[in-house]
């Protein structure tokens with residue numbers, strides 16, 4: 001009788017006689033495999049379960065979950081984790097802007113002065129002083145909201161999911177800019193809406209395109225007025241006013257998502273839609289986040305909205321995660337309450353300005369004049385439009401072969417995407433690598 005230890009040994013052992021005793025990891029137990037089990041080798045059993053992989057249990061996924069697919073592009077972009085790849089694909093903020101020491105000191109202070117409260121459950125609505133700070137901050141910029149109209153959430157991504165939960169039914173009409181933030185499209189998609197694209201041009205969303213027919217029955221319009229993800233475009237004042245007026249006339253709720261507004265490094269700051277809403281009587285729901293002004297790992301954001309919506313969102317959040325971590329809320333309040341952001345943000349903006357202008361300069365030098373691109377005044381993205389015959393997904397494969405990555409534009413559209421577009425982020429790439437990566441892309445584009 002033959003005795004064999006482990007799968008590797010099976011492979012190396014040549015044909016096994018029936019009845020051989022094989023010691024294998026205990027993959028047949030529920031939960032994590034523990035220890036080894038002895039099995040008698042029966043050829044049909046080994047063949048049936050192809051022993052190279054542990055057995056995967058089968059699940060009956062919900063219809064909602066069945067729609068979740070991992071995109072082909074995500075698979076291609078996995079290579080961006082290799083250190084030799086210059087990646088313009090990421091959506092991560094610049095880590096040089098994270099105030100590590102200030103965050104450490106704030107967590108220390110909260111834990112040493114108020115540790116037990118910081119480690120306790122808290123109200124779903126959020127830590128009251130932080131809600132008040134957010135309301136005050138919005139009001140300084142022209143809004144008119146009270147602290148009880150603020151819900152603190154675990155990043156604005158959670159805000160998108162909660163809005164989907166409470167505002168979208170299957171086939172509900174949801175208006176989105178075309179292209180729009182992929183993470184929002186994914187979040188809302190779980191609730192199976194009927195996305196209706198609102199046309200955009202170089203100036204962003206076109207307010208006149210929101211006709212009464214388009215707005216009729218829509219649950220909301222999802223808008224990104226500042227340095228939009230993915231295009232980097234910003235709505236000018238005229239369009240902002242036109243948009244808010246139109247929304248008021250058509251009784252259309254606007255969801256204003258503004259993670260990048262504080263990252264303006266050129267041009268004139270524009271009023272938020274929530275500030276104009278007070279003046280023109282529109283219903284604006286505002287999403288904000290500490291991810292780009294402090295650090296995204298904190299997972300802290302907020303929703304400002306009319307009370308009936310906030311109350312519903314609170315119920316939905318309670319069912320989701322009870323509340324946003326108390327310790328993080330208290331530490332961030334400790335950081336922002338005495339005006340830290342005013343001294344910190346100029347440093348952060350400078351990082352983005354320097355890298356953004358380096359990329360624009362390199363693009364101007366290296367790209368053929370058949371390519372056009374946006375010139376953002378803030379944020380972290382540049383959007384490219386290539387000649388129509390170039391498919392950016394195919395270009396990505398060639399770029400990756402030369403260790404450069406970006407995100408093709410098509411997935412950012414809710415309908416038929418323009419395959420000749422792509423997004424570049426300059427936020428996490430040092431200037432020498434920006435120049436090198438753009439030169440490589442330039443050569444590839446000239447060869448197309």
Ligand code: PMP
Nearest residue numbers: 091155156157181229289291301
């Ligand atoms: N909205 C937009 C437009 C974004 O780009 C992002 C992050 N990439 C988010 C929301 C989510 O950010 P967070 O959850 O970190 O606040």
